[in-house]
Amino acid sequence: MSRNVMALLALAGAAQAGRVSTELETANGRVPVMIVLKRQFDAGELAARVAGLPKPERRARVARMLHEFSEQEQAGVAAALAAGGVADVRGLWIVNAVYCEADAELARKLAHRPDVAYVSCDRLPLALEPAGAPACPVDEIPWGVQRIRAPEVWHQGWTGQGIVVGVIDTGCDYNHPDFADHLWTDPNYPHHGWDFENNDDDPMDAHGHGTSTAGNIASDGTAGSQCGAAPDAELMILRVRTMADTISENQALQALQFCVAPPLAPENGADVANLALGWMLSWNPQQATWRQAALNAAAAGLCAFATGGSEGSSNPPNNLRCPGHVPPPWWNPENTGVGTLAGVVTSGATDSADFIASMSSQGPVTWQTIAPFNDYAYPPGLTKPDVCAPGIAVKTCQRGGGYTIWSGPAAATGFAAGVTALMLAKDSTLLPAAVDSILEITAVDLGAAGKDNAYGAGRIDALAAVNHIGAGLEQGRASVPPASGPKATVVRGVLRMEDRIPETGYRAELLDAAGRKVRELCPGRNDVTRLPAGVYFVRTESGPAPHRVVVMK
Numbered sequence: 001m002s003r004n005v006m007a008l009l010a011l012a013g014a015a016q017a018g019r020v021s022t023e024l025e026t027a028n029g030r031v032p033v034m035i036v037l038k039r040q041f042d043a044g045e046l047a048a049r050v051a052g053l054p055k056p057e058r059r060a061r062v063a064r065m066l067h068e069f070s071e072q073e074q075a076g077v078a079a080a081l082a083a084g085g086v087a088d089v090r091g092l093w094i095v096n097a098v099y100c101e102a103d104a105e106l107a108r109k110l111a112h113r114p115d116v117a118y119v120s121c122d123r124l125p126l127a128l129e130p131a132g133a134p135a136c137p138v139d140e141i142p143w144g145v146q147r148i149r150a151p152e153v154w155h156q157g158w159t160g161q162g163i164v165v166g167v168i169d170t171g172c173d174y175n176h177p178d179f180a181d182h183l184w185t186d187p188n189y190p191h192h193g194w195d196f197e198n199n200d201d202d203p204m205d206a207h208g209h210g211t212s213t214a215g216n217i218a219s220d221g222t223a224g225s226q227c228g229a230a231p232d233a234e235l236m237i238l239r240v241r242t243m244a245d246t247i248s249e250n251q252a253l254q255a256l257q258f259c260v261a262p263p264l265a266p267e268n269g270a271d272v273a274n275l276a277l278g279w280m281l282s283w284n285p286q287q288a289t290w291r292q293a294a295l296n297a298a299a300a301g302l303c304a305f306a307t308g309g310s311e312g313s314s315n316p317p318n319n320l321r322c323p324g325h326v327p328p329p330w331w332n333p334e335n336t337g338v339g340t341l342a343g344v345v346t347s348g349a350t351d352s353a354d355f356i357a358s359m360s361s362q363g364p365v366t367w368q369t370i371a372p373f374n375d376y377a378y379p380p381g382l383t384k385p386d387v388c389a390p391g392i393a394v395k396t397c398q399r400g401g402g403y404t405i406w407s408g409p410a411a412a413t414g415f416a417a418g419v420t421a422l423m424l425a426k427d428s429t430l431l432p433a434a435v436d437s438i439l440e441i442t443a444v445d446l447g448a449a450g451k452d453n454a455y456g457a458g459r460i461d462a463l464a465a466v467n468h469i470g471a472g473l474e475q476g477r478a479s480v481p482p483a484s485g486p487k488a489t490v491v492r493g494v495l496r497m498e499d500r501i502p503e504t505g506y507r508a509e510l511l512d513a514a515g516r517k518v519r520e521l522c523p524g525r526n527d528v529t530r531l532p533a534g535v536y537f538v539r540t541e542s543g544p545a546p547h548r549v550v551v552m553k
Contacts, residue, residue, distance in 0.1 A: 020111045021246075021284055024121040027104040030087070031121045032247045035077055035110055036097040036289050038117045041069050043295035055301045055428065059269045062300035063261030066093040074098055076115055090250070094257035095293040099250040120286055121246050141226045143352055144216070144390035148415055149463040150229045153422050158466055160230025160421035162428070165217055166259035166270035168252055169210030169277065171195065171203040171239035173399045176211065178219040178227070184236035188264035193237030196251035203239035208399040210239065212406050213276040215397030216414030217421070225403050227396045229418025229462060230425070236270050240277070249286055252277065253293055260300045271424050273297065274417040275306045276410035278321030287370045290323040291342050298329050298343030298432045303424075305417045307409040308346045308361035308385045313454070317366040317378040320346065320385070325365040327376070328386050330436035334451035336364060337382040339375025345436050346384055348456060349391025349412040354446055356454045357392050360409055361385075363453035385456040386436065387443050389415040419462045427469050442468050509539050 024033065046065065050058045070093040077098055081089055089100040102110075104121070111119040141151055153159075164184050174183055174192050183192040195203040205211045220231035238255035241248040252275065259270040279285035297304055309321035326344035349360040356362075364381030367373045376382040391412035398404040420435055430438075440451070442465045443458030451457045508521040510528075518531070521538065 019118045020108055021118075021120040024104060024107060024119060027107075027121055029104060030101050031104050031107065032099070032101050032245070032250070033107045034097055034099050034120045034246050034250055034286060034289070035107075036095070036117045036120070036286065037073055037077065037115055039073050039115065040096050040292050041066055041296065043292070043299055046296065047299040050299065050301075055271070056267050056269075059260050059300045059302070060267045062296065063093070063266055063269075066096075066296060069093070070096045073115070077110065077113065080110060080113070090254065092250075092253055092257060094253055094260060094296055095289050097253075097289060099246070099254075117288075118286075120249075120284075139221075139224050141221070142395035144394035144411070144415065145227060145229060147352070147354075147390050148229060148419060148460050150419065150422065152463045153466045154231070156466065158422050158425045160218065160233030160418065160425050162234075163230070163272065163421040163424045164234045164236050164270040165230070165272040165274055165417055165421055166193075166236040166238055166255070167210060167214050167217065168238045168240060168255040168259075168273060168275045169205075169213050170207035170242055171205035171210045172214045172235060172237040173205045173211045173397070173401075174203075174235075174237060176215075176397050176399075176401060177222040178397050179214065179235055180222070182218060182220065182232050182234050184234045184270075186262065186265045186268050189262065191237070192235065193239070194255075194258060194262075195239040196254050197239050197241045203237040205239070205399050207242060208404075209242075209276070209410065210237070211399040212396045212404060213274065213410050213414045215403075216394065216411050217274060217418040219397050223402065225395055227394075227403065229415050230421035232425075233272075233418065233421035242277070248277075249279065249289075253289070256293055256297055256302075256304070260297055260302055269300075270302065271428070272417050272420050273302055273304045274413060275304065275323065276413050278307050278309045278324050280309065280311065280321050281318045281325070285322040287322050287325075287367070288373065291326050291367075291370075291373060294323060294326045294343035301431055302343075303417075303420050303432045303435050304344050305413050305420070306344050306346055307413045308348055308363075310359040310408060311361045312359050313362040316362070316453075317364050317381040319361040320363060320365050321361065324361070325363075325384060327367075327382060328436050329432035330434075330440070332383070332386075332437075332440050332451050332457060334457070335383040336380040337366075337376040339367060339373065339382060341433075343432055345386050345416065345432075345439065346456070347391075347409065347412040347416040347460075348385040348388035348454065349407070349409045350388050350446070350455070350459055351392035352390070354444075354459055356388060356447065357407070357409075360388070360391065360412075360454075383451050383453055383456070385453075386451075387416060387439050387456045387458065387460050388412060388446070388454075389419075389460050391415075416460055419460050419465060422462055423465055423469060426466055430469070438465050438468050511539055 084106045086102040218233040219228035240251040259273040306324040308324040324346040327342040349357040363384035366378035366381045368377040389412035440457035445458040447455040510518045
């Protein structure tokens with residue numbers, strides 16, 4: 001295969017020198033650095049090559065293609081590092097990058113290589129939700145679980161069984177009774193995951209945050225209180241460092257990579273990734289790297305959820321943290337802004353009265369200065385978060401056993417990931433765009449009518465989401481990010497090309513996910529009620545690239 005087809009000069013212009021983070025400019029001695037290369041695998045090409053494959057095979061094939069590509073692209077940097085006396089060199093493939101501990105002067109020199117986009121080194125504290133007060137182990141289903149109507153889904157027989165959720169956090173107390181019988185298992189990973197902070201196979205929680213997040217995903221009530229949305233979902237535990245620095249970002253990216261394909265068991269990956277951590281934009285996180293990683297993870301079929309943060313509404317468009325500000329995998333027609341999609345669904349936090357929490361980060365977000373994307377100019381920016389869920393004074397599991405009451409968007413993100421596990425238990429073939437679309441379409445609209453920058457599309461409703469699966473095309477919508485050129489929408493079984501297209505001298509085609517022509521399209525209304533559910537593309541002569549359209553049954 002031609003490398004020109006496989007790769008995209010994504011993270012910087014070919015003739016442009018790489019850049020370094022502010023801290024690296026003045027650093028001395030050995031420092032942790034992330035070296036991000038310019039060439040990144042074309043996410044559209046990646047998705048096309050695995051279209052139609054079963055999820056386990058899809059994940060493994062994406063991992064293999066990305067690994068082979070990154071290994072080839074990183075050869076020059078690897079040789080330079082080998083000659084420079086570095087330590088802890090780790091090549092990533094979820095994004096084409098290399099992490100290592102290197103002399104600061106060497107790191108600055110590497111930034112001038114023509115194949116390097118940028119080199120980052122940053123150290124700042126990472127704020128987590130504080131641990132809550134202990135709560136009594138009452139035999140109950142707490143209000144947050146009831147509010148999202150998860151118990152009504154359990155009664156249908158969908159409890160998250162067979163679905164793996166990767167918890168990228170401070171670890172998890174895997175000895176807690178509420179998790180004991182539904183932890184991810186693999187003979188190569190005896191403690192149900194990996195500790196990236198200490199580089200060992202024991203991701204036991206040392207903080208408590210990860211255990212609480214996992215509780216809202218999959219607590220089954222063995223110790224008394226059933227706090228999780230998906231009580232039978234399997235938890236893959238991935239412990240990362242809780243500092244807002246290059247080390248922690250590298251560890252979180254490695255954890256996302258592990259979700260797609262664990263190194264010793266590449267076909268035993270996760271279905272959902274939950275990242276209840278985030279980096280404030282003022283901390284200079286690697287925004288383009290995260291967006292590229294999210295694109296690659298979505299191509300593998302991994303549904304990724306992230307917290308928006310606890311910065312409230314005072315500083316738009318910079319309230320949401322990274323990667324919670326990364327665009328979602330599905331385009332809600334009520335979104336604002338112009339840009340392309342990615343793969344992160346973000347949840348805001350609500351209280352018991354369904355009001356948004358004052359600390360819940362509100363949109364919009366912008367990527368107008370982040371190359372190579374440079375989209376969603378502000379104003380208006382991109383609407384975020386995507387959905388919301390209970391996140392104030394909710395009950396969850398406590399490290400060491402028992403329960404606690406806690407607050408924060410991490411709780412809301414856990415509920416959203418858990419509801420996704422319920423959906424995938426019913427239909428494991430759903431891809432990220434379909435999952436996102438169903439969550440948003442079926443959410444309970446709160447605040448201003450339609451999707452807004454406080455509540456997103458609304459508070460998630462597990463029962464409505466699960467019942468929507470297989471409900472019929474007449475309830476479907478399109479996934480069409482705005483761009484220059486003709487646009488298409490699907491509502492109630494009709495694909496409508498925008499009215500501004502001329503009636504003459506116009507040609508448009510509908511393609512399937514493999515790029516095969518399905519039918520010709522005409523200006524105005526096109527009946528698509530007989531199409532099988534799936535992802536399609538609208539290609540026109542005047543458009544710069546095909547538009548993606550999701551048709552759901």
